Amino acid sequence: MKTPNPFYYGNEVYDDDFCNRVQELQELAQDVSSGQNLLLYAPRRFGKTSLLKKLKHKLDKQKDYKVIFIDLFSVSSIDEFIQKYFNLIINSFENNTQKALRNIKEVLNIRPNVTMSINETGNISYSLSISKKEQNQTLEDVLNLPSIYAKKFNKKVVVIFDEFQEIAQLKFEKKLRTILQSHSREVSYIFSGSKKSILNQMFSDNSRAFYKSVKHFHIEQIKLDEWIVFIENKFKQTNKEIEKRYIKQVFDITDGFPYYMQQIMSMIWEKTSQNADDDILKQSLELIIQREYDLYSFIWSSLTPNQKNTLKYIVHVDGLNLYSNDHLQEFNFSATTLKSTLEALLKKDICDKKDDRYYLVDPFMKYWLETIG
Structure with missing residues (x-):
C-alpha cells in the first residue's frame, strides 16, 4: 500500500497536518x-x-x-x-x-x-x-x-x-x-x-x-524554524529526507504562507524517492506555476496598464522607496500617478503596506511575476 502524502492543503487543516x-x-x-x-x-x-x-x-x-x-x-x-x-x-x-x-x-x-x-x-x-x-x-x-x-x-x-x-x-x-x-x-x-x-x-x-x-x-507569520521542524518530521516519518536549505528556499518564495508551504512540500515529497534535490525543487515549482497560471492570469487581465506596471515596480524595488526620484524615472512614473494607482491596488487587496514597505499580498503571485518577466 502506497504511503499517503503527509502534506495537506486546499481545505481546513487539523491535528498533525496543522503547523504550530x-x-x-x-x-x-x-x-x-x-x-x-x-x-x-x-x-x-x-x-x-x-x-x-x-x-x-x-x-x-x-x-x-x-x-x-x-x-x-x-x-x-x-x-x-x-x-x-x-x-x-x-x-x-x-x-x-x-x-x-x-x-x-x-x-x-x-x-x-x-x-x-x-x-x-x-x-x-x-x-x-x-x-x-x-x-x-x-x-x-x-x-x-x-x-x-x-x-x-x-x-x-x-x-x-x-x-x-x-x-x-x-x-x-x-x-x-x-x-x-x-x-x-x-x-x-x-x-x-x-x-x-x-x-x-x-x-x-x-x-x-x-x-x-x-x-x-x-496572525503572525509561522517562523522558518517551526516550518523546518514540521517539514523535516513529515519527511522522516515517511522514510525520506529534505535539507534545511530547500525548506528555506520555499519559505523565501512563499513568505511562509501555510497553503503554499504545504502545496510545494507536497509536490516535492511526491517527486522524492529518498532525498530531495535541486532538480526536484525546480520541477515542483514549475508545476505549481503551471497550476496557478490561470488564476494569476485572470487577476492580471483585470488590471489597468498602470496597475500592472506598478506591481512590476513594487517587485523590482522590493517595495522600498517607491517615491524615490531615481526609481520613478526608471519606470517613467509620476508621483501623482503612482499614488492613485497604489490606492487602487490597496482597495483591490492585491498589494498592502507594512511600515514603509509595499508588498504583494499573495507572495506566490510575486514569484509568478518574476518568472514571466
Missing part, C-alpha cells in the same frame, strides 16, 4: 473566555479558517461552551443569512432533534413556523417560514438566539463570522451592531475576513457601526 499556531490558539481561547469580541484578518491561503476551525474544535470539547461557525462568503441576501444562521445555531446547540425542537418552540420563542428536513446523508436542517412583513423582527429574534440560550442554560457561546466583510453588501450593519452589543459577556464574537480594505472601513471608519468595537487580533 499554539500561541495564537491559546490567546484566542483566553480572549473569548473573557467575553472579548475580536477582529481577525488574514489574506487568502494564510491558514485563517483552519485556525478558527481548530479553535472551534478545542472549545467544542468543553461542556460549558457552544460554538457557532458561519461562513458568510456565499450569503447574498438577508433571508439567506437568517436561514443559514438559524440552522447553524440550532445544530450547534443541540444534537438531539426533539430537544432542539422543544428549545426552539418553548424556550427560544421564535415566532415564525419552524420546519425540519433530513437530507440523503441523514443530516438535519432547520428553516423558518418568513413573510416579508416578518423579516425585520425575525432577523432580530435569530440574532438574539445565542444570548438567550447562553443566559437560559448558563453556557458560554462563541460565534465565529468568517468572511465577515460580506455583511457590508447586505445593508444591516447598524442593526447587527446594535443587537450584538447588547449581548455582553455571555456571547463572544469573532469577526474574520480576507478583504482587508473592506474590514478596515467597517471597523476603523468612525462613521461605521462597528467602529472601535473589537480587539484586533493579528
